[in-house]
Amino acid sequence: MTSEPRFQSSTSLDVVGIGNAIVDVLVQTDDSFLQTHGLQKGGMALIDETQAERLYKASGPGLETSGGSVANTMVGIAQLGGKAGFIGRVRDDQLGEIFSHDIRAVGARFDTPAATSGATTARCLIYVTPDAERTMCTFLGASTQLEPEDLDLSMVREAKVLYLEGYLWDSPAAKRAFIAAAEACRDSGGQVALSLSDGFCVDRHRESFLDLVNGHVDVLFANDVEIMSLYETDDFDTAVKHVSGCCRVASLTRGAKGSVVLSGDQRWDIGIVSLGDLLDTTGAGDLYAGGFLHGYTQGESLERCGQLGALCAGQIVTQLGARPQVSLKQLAATQLP
Template sequence: MTSTPSTLDVVGIGNAIVDVLSESDDAFLGSQGLTKGTMALVDEQQAEALYGAMGPGVETSGGSVANTMAAIAQLGGSAGFIGRVRNDQLGSIFAHDLRATGCLFDTPAAESGPSTARCMILVTPDAQRTMNTFLGASVHLDPNDIDLSMVRRAKVLYLEGYLWDAEEAKRAFVAAASEVKANGGEVALSLSDPFCVDRHRDSFRDLVENHVDILFANEAEIISLYQSSSFEEAAKQVRQHCRLACLTRSEQGSWVLEGETTHTIAPFQLGDLRDTTGAGDTYAAGFLYGYTQGLAADQCGQIASLCAGQVVTQMGPRPQVSLKELVQKHLPALAG
């Protein structure tokens, strides 16, 4: 039997979701009243209707933080995930897929209530993904689901902004953040989606200013957080509020802000752009993996950029090649 490490590099708390990906076009998005490139929350009835209308799909375990934990494990880091599924078929798929990466996942499946969460992802020819999420069992994560023994062992606790949409999950989020801080760990947060930021702007600002050590956001999210007129102005604001901010800019690469220093990270182009699902999640994985191995912030950014550059060349959010071998090939000086 494999022994459990006494310390975990990263423990993530997030929505446990199975993704259903389908190639689509702008006309279909229009016919369904969907806004391209965003994430919308839907109820179970809407989810069933959209699932019936969309083309053939590929099912794969997803969820923003779960994707990040899976990629950290694939890179060779130690990772654990906390999130709620139902004891149904999709819940079994989610648990199997995540554990197969080497990530620890022990949250007991719910025996009643809503079914396991699913996200219908429509990918258009420009590689934009439009997400429609039924949160199901995942939003009923509560403080009793939090394995505090796992949280205490984390060097970094990684949380997703999507958790802020449910009061029970929000309480679990705060309890875990307090626990990891009390045990000498750090807190990282992904802002998740600009609409998510719009819904929770004031509490997110408070969270970033008072509790978060490492922030992940894309250009639209950070501009929304500070209601800034430009990306540069938003970057100026955020560097006053957390120690490290990783700001992704699609084909322009990313900025890693460390104190007054700006590390400009170039993108990696490893093939044709096919699907941006999971790009931000995989970027976070590369950065947090490097960070917990003791690498400098700019080096962490390079690994992050490389990992994100790979995942956008495939359909689906979980890398289908060895990220560890990818780093050894393209960034040999940073390989573990």
């Protein structure tokens, strides 16, 4: 069952995402490796290029694939049959070529020219322990040097939804690009969606994020840690009360407890979808957002949007890496007819 149309029929893209263009290096390891290198299990640490090279050399064999939170979401949308575009900065190097090829190969539009100077392409070392927990060490490199002039605003104006990641707020240049794109999207009748990205990111930018959530964002994505951090509470239900009504839709994921979708005074509790053994939680939130936004831009009910998000998240945690190795479109057709 679909709701009333939410968007203009003239838009040619469903979702355009702006985020960090990162190549993920996924390595299966054990707790002793984390301890040896002083890595906090389950955390996300920003590292410099020297640290990135040192850890990379010390790691065992890994899977290299283009990543980045919003880029993963765009790939999910494209795999579901939606029309997705991505804007992000890479360098003209080997990792930049890997990123560009991977995201285009799945059908997402990526037109941002590679930089010919400055930092190298970003990479994220993701250490997955036997309990499926992931520990991330990220060198942001070229991705943080995204400038407003790198934006293809014509692409932004073609989108039903512009999807932005909170990590962009860490870089003044990317923050300016973020604001310019949001204004262009709104002026063209589109909606703006935001992912809070990370609890530590929320801690760094709480006041700015509160301002965004209160009137500048249509669709908010956050996990339980992030939304509780935003409102400085250790109680999830208290955070839900605070965010209710602040934006058009809020979608809050809770790991094994499923997710909660809010709109006005309505609430839907969505269960998880179990499709196999839990292997790697990398990208679960990203693919949840992909499923949700695909349903949202196709006019599905918010409950069904949450169910599609849960299905995509349920698939991605059964494999290594954040890029689906099965057809999400076929999976949705069989699991959510």
